[in-house]
Amino acid sequence: MQAVAAQTRQLSFWAENAAPIGLVALVIVFSILSPTFLTLGNIRAMLVAAAILVILAIGQAFVITTGGIDLSISATMTLGAIGFGLAFSNGLGFWASALVAILSAMLIGLINGLLIAKGKVTDFIATLGTLSVATGLALIISNGKPINVNSPELLTLTSGSLGIFGYPIILAAIVAAVAWFVMFRTRFGLHVQAVGGSEESAVANGISATKVRLAVYLIAAGLAGLAALLLVARVGAAEPAINTQFLLNSIAAVVLGGVSLTGGKAKIVGPVIGALLLTALTNGLTLLGVSQFYQPLAVGLVVVLAALLTRFQKK
Amino acid sequence: MTNTQPSPHTGTTPAGDFILTATDIKKSFGGVHALKGASMTMRRGEITALIGDNGAGKSTMVRSLSGIHKPDSGEITLDGKTVSFDNPNAARNHGIETVQQNLALVEDLTVWQNFFLGREKTHGFGPFRTLDRRVMRSTAEGMLKDLAVNVPPVSSKVRRLSGGQRQAVAIARAAGWGSKIVIMDEPTAALGVQETARVEGVINTLRDSGVAVLLISHNFDQVMRLSDHIWVMRAGTAVAERRTSETNGAELVALITGAKAS
Ligand SMILES: Nc1ncnc2c1ncn2[C@@H]1O[C@H](COP(=O)(O)OP(=O)(O)OP(=O)(O)O)[C@@H](O)[C@H]1O
Numbered sequence A: 001m002q003a004v005a006a007q008t009r010q011l012s013f014w015a016e017n018a019a020p021i022g023l024v025a026l027v028i029v030f031s032i033l034s035p036t037f038l039t040l041g042n043i044r045a046m047l048v049a050a051a052i053l054v055i056l057a058i059g060q061a062f063v064i065t066t067g068g069i070d071l072s073i074s075a076t077m078t079l080g081a082i083g084f085g086l087a088f089s090n091g092l093g094f095w096a097s098a099l100v101a102i103l104s105a106m107l108i109g110l111i112n113g114l115l116i117a118k119g120k121v122t123d124f125i126a127t128l129g130t131l132s133v134a135t136g137l138a139l140i141i142s143n144g145k146p147i148n149v150n151s152p153e154l155l156t157l158t159s160g161s162l163g164i165f166g167y168p169i170i171l172a173a174i175v176a177a178v179a180w181f182v183m184f185r186t187r188f189g190l191h192v193q194a195v196g197g198s199e200e201s202a203v204a205n206g207i208s209a210t211k212v213r214l215a216v217y218l219i220a221a222g223l224a225g226l227a228a229l230l231l232v233a234r235v236g237a238a239e240p241a242i243n244t245q246f247l248l249n250s251i252a253a254v255v256l257g258g259v260s261l262t263g264g265k266a267k268i269v270g271p272v273i274g275a276l277l278l279t280a281l282t283n284g285l286t287l288l289g290v291s292q293f294y295q296p297l298a299v300g301l302v303v304v305l306a307a308l309l310t311r312f313q314k315k
Numbered sequence B: 001m002t003n004t005q006p007s008p009h010t011g012t013t014p015a016g017d018f019i020l021t022a023t024d025i026k027k028s029f030g031g032v033h034a035l036k037g038a039s040m041t042m043r044r045g046e047i048t049a050l051i052g053d054n055g056a057g058k059s060t061m062v063r064s065l066s067g068i069h070k071p072d073s074g075e076i077t078l079d080g081k082t083v084s085f086d087n088p089n090a091a092r093n094h095g096i097e098t099v100q101q102n103l104a105l106v107e108d109l110t111v112w113q114n115f116f117l118g119r120e121k122t123h124g125f126g127p128f129r130t131l132d133r134r135v136m137r138s139t140a141e142g143m144l145k146d147l148a149v150n151v152p153p154v155s156s157k158v159r160r161l162s163g164g165q166r167q168a169v170a171i172a173r174a175a176g177w178g179s180k181i182v183i184m185d186e187p188t189a190a191l192g193v194q195e196t197a198r199v200e201g202v203i204n205t206l207r208d209s210g211v212a213v214l215l216i217s218h219n220f221d222q223v224m225r226l227s228d229h230i231w232v233m234r235a236g237t238a239v240a241e242r243r244t245s246e247t248n249g250a251e252l253v254a255l256i257t258g259a260k261a262s
C-alpha cells in the first residue's frame, strides 16, 4: 500500500512538473546531439520563434481555465494578420494597422463569447464554426493572396533585441507577466478560476459566469491579434494561411503546462514553459536534420505522453 | 377547492414584526412545479424553521430568497418593502446571507478565496485594484476559528477538506457578514456531534444578536430545540405554521405527511 502511495506521489511530481522537466531533458539531449543547439545564436532564434506560441498559449490558458477551449485561436490570428496587411497597404500607419489587427481578431472573440456565454453553444462547436468563419473571411478579404508589408516598425520588432532576447520574446514575456498578475492577483482572475472550478457555486456567490466567459474569449482573441503582428513581422507578409499547427500547439502547450482541460486550475508559467518546450523540440529536430515530416509525430507523442501524465496530477 | 393555505399575515402578529414575507411564490423548472404558490414569513429576532419531506420545495424557496432563482410570480418583502433579487449579490446587499444545501463552494479554490468569493477585498484603485490577500486570509481565519472544531488551514484547497470542514466553512462564511437574515439549508447534515453542537451555538448566537435565522432541517429534535416558529411545506406549498412551543414532533410529522390538515 505504502509503496503504491509513494509511487503515485512520485508520478504526481512528474505530472505537476512535466513541462520544466521535459524542457530540461530536451535541452540536455539536443545539446549532446548537436553542438549548435546551445549556441547563443540558436537560443536567440528559438526564443524569437517561441514568442507567437507563448502568446497564443497564454490566451488559450485563460479559456481552458474556465473549462472551455478556443479552436479558432490560430484562424483568429490569421484574420488579424490579414486585417493588419490590408490596413497597412491602404496607408494606415503601423500603430493604426496594429489596432485594426487586434480589433478584427477581437471581433471573432466577441462572436465566440456571445455564442458560448449567452447562446450556451458548446465551446467546441462554436469555436470550430468561427475557425471556419475566420479562415473564410481572411481568404475573402485578401482574395486568397499574401499581402506584402514593408513596415520599418515590424522590421525593428523582428530584428531588435536586448542581449540574446529578441523583441518578440520580450513582448511575450511582458504578456506572460501581465497575464500572471491578472490571473492570480485580481478579482477577475479569481472569478475565471471560480467559474472553471464550479460555475454553479461561482454564480451562487454573485459572479456572472456570462461576463467571465465573454471576457476570456475576448482575451484569447486579443492576444491572437497581438500574435498576428509577430507573425506578419516574421513572414514579412500577411498570409491567409491556415496555421493549424499553431492551434494544436497552443492547446498542447497548455496541457504540457499542467492545466487540466476540465478547468478550475489556472497556470500561466506552465503553458509558457510548454510553449518553449514545443519550440525547442521542433528546433532541435530541425538541427539534427530530422525530416519535417517527423515533427508533427514528435510533437504528438510528447503531448499524448503529457496528457497521460496529467492523470497523476494532485487534485 | 378548499383553501388550506395560511395567509402570512394572519394570527396575532402585527405585520411590522415580520422581517421577511414571501407571498404566493411560484417557480417551475420546465414541467416541474417546485413551488406552487408558497407563502411564509420570518419574524424579527426569531429562528424560523422550514420543514418538509424531500422534494417539498424548501431549497427552491431558499434559492428564491437568496437571489439564485427569480420566482415566476409572487412577492417578497423585506422590512415591509417589496424587493426583487436579480442575482445573489442583490440579496446579500439587502442583508441576506445563505448557506446553500450544496454549500456553493468552489473546490479548486482555497478556503479564504471561497470565503470572499464574489466580494473580494482589494487595494489600490481603478483598473489597478489587486486582491488584498493578507487581510482576506486573516479575516477568514478569525471567522472560522469560532466555529470549527478541527479548523482547516485557510490556505488549503476546499477539495482537501472533510465534509464537515466544508460545511463549517460555508456556515462561517454566511454568519460572518453582520447581516439581517441568515438562511441555512440543512447546515448540520454532514456534521458530527461536536460540530453540530457548535453550529447550533452559532445559530443561537446569531439570534441573540438580533439576526433572523431561517433553518431548514430534517432533524425534528433540532427544530424543536432551536426554533421559535415552524413552517411546514408539502408538495410546493407551505401548508401550516406553528409556534414551536405549541406543537410537538408527532403533530409535525402528521402535517408533513398530510395525515393532518393544517
Ligand atoms: N434546478 C432545478 N431543475 C429542475 N428541477 C428542480 C430544480 N431544483 C429543484 N427542482 C425540483 O423541484 C422540487 C423541489 O426541490 P427542492 O430542492 O426545493 O426540495 P427540498 O424540499 O429542498 O428537498 P430536500 O429535503 O431533499 O432537500 C423537486 O421535485 C426537484 O426535483
Ligand SMILES: [Mg+2]
Residues within 6 Å of the ligand: B058, B059, B060, B101, B185
Ligand atoms: Mg433541499
